[in-house]
Amino acid sequence: MTKTILTVSALSLMASATLALADGHQDRTGWPESFTLGTASQGGTYFAYGSGWANLVAEELGISGGGEITGGPMQNMALVHTGEIAFGLTTLGPAFESLTGNNPIAPGLQMTNACAMFPMYQTPFSITTLSSSGITSVADIPAGSRIGFGPAGSTSDTYFPRMMETLGVDFERRNGGWSDLGGQLQDGLLDVIAFAAGVPVPAVSQLEVQADINIIEFTEDEQAQILETYPVAPFQISADSYSTIDADVRSVSMWNFAIANCELPESFVYAVVDVIMSDNERMVNIHRASRSTIPENYDRNNVLMWHPGAARWFTENAGAMIDDGMIHQDM
Structure with missing residues (x-):
């Protein structure tokens, strides 16, 4: 898979970020030192939206991370499923085809290790x-x-x-x-x-x-x-x-959803979702399509299993009713 990586170093952990982390994200057990988010080609919305939220998360959590140019939803499903990248952006149509083994990148492979994180936009x-x-x-x-x-x-x-x-x-x-x-x-x-x-x-x-x-x-x-x-x-x-x-x-x-490798630590994904979903104005400043990146749209996902960290965030902060059968369980 050919890809170009655009990694943006996070800013030094500011005092305000330190306070925020102390308040809600103390447990960093198993957190990666850096992360990569799969977007799509330059000139498309995925690239602008994804690079923006990757940089925002990196700055807020004090971790090095950034966006990566990829072939888009299908390749992102494959890269996240294999763990080659931590996060990606996908559309529910390609996500369904990937789960059922119809992703042209790896025909027959059921990409069930890519979990839903949060709703993006239509x-x-x-x-x-x-x-x-x-x-x-x-x-x-x-x-x-x-x-x-x-x-x-x-x-x-x-x-x-x-x-x-x-x-x-x-x-x-x-x-x-x-x-x-x-x-x-x-x-x-x-x-x-x-x-x-x-x-x-x-x-x-x-x-x-x-x-x-x-x-x-x-x-x-x-x-x-x-x-x-x-x-x-x-x-x-x-x-x-x-x-x-x-x-x-x-x-x-x-509908588009952000996805995470299902094996990422629950507390890490919870923290990432919290950064994105707790202040929609920051996301709208990244891209206007983010007007739909709001908690109440969590129920638009009827395809992907939820990452446990994401499911916990929506349950605790948005009153979400997510069936246990739709939450990824470690085997």
């Missing part, structure tokens, strides 16, 4: 083109169009091609990081980019500054077809997400 599926293309709807996409679906194995690459086929679109499939695909769209090497990422997607925000673009919504019938066929929910991309749109855009979405 990933909308959205379509972007240059205005000069004349494409203003899914039906307008010409046969044989070159469509960029993001990194191979990503949520977008796993589900968006299937959705396009369901809607009758004939296309050439292309892969790459979101920033690279945005450049290819501007250079005329792609006709469409099909994004599955939390909004605003950094690559789209950059594109609309540099070019005139169209952000295309699904019709009601198209949305209904996708909802009937795939594990997604209805979603509206709000008009304030991009300067290009002046009304909400009809879409569909999947």
Whole structure:
């Protein structure tokens, strides 16, 4: 697995952090000296969101840690399951496929050692083109169009091609990081980019500054077809997400969850979840998609086993009702 590591050294443990740790996180038995969080490609929401929360946790807990560029949800499930990295970000669709042995990185391997930590946000599926293309709807996409679906194995690459086929679109499939695909769209090497990422997607925000673009919504019938066929929910991309749109855009979405290797110490994962979930404003400052990174969304997880430390945090601090059968137990 090829990957690039971007490790950010934590700041020295400040007096305030020392007090906070003394108050709630005294037991550091078995804690790692450093940690790595798997994100995705640069230009996507995972990279911005994940790198931000990794740095926040490192600073608050006084541990060296940071984000790592990966291939996205599928690879993150594999890396966290094997313990190659401590934490990762995934979407519940790829998580389900990984648990059932259908992860293309290791076909047949049931990746049951990756546990849920906390809810992140919904990933909308959205379509972007240059205005000069004349494409203003899914039906307008010409046969044989070159469509960029993001990194191979990503949520977008796993589900968006299937959705396009369901809607009758004939296309050439292309892969790459979101920033690279945005450049290819501007250079005329792609006709469409099909994004599955939390909004605003950094690559789209950059594109609309540099070019005139169209952000295309699904019709009601198209949305209904996708909802009937795939594990997604209805979603509206709000008009304030991009300067290009002046009304909400009809879409569909999947929930994203942060994951942890199930064997990490309970007290460590509890402390990490506490940093993230106890102050939503800090997370929103990292990325606006974090408006959904709130305790009450814990029940959006119906796929992954919970890490015991995370389950304890939500039970003690958010009144969560998590069935014992959904909490990972050491064998």
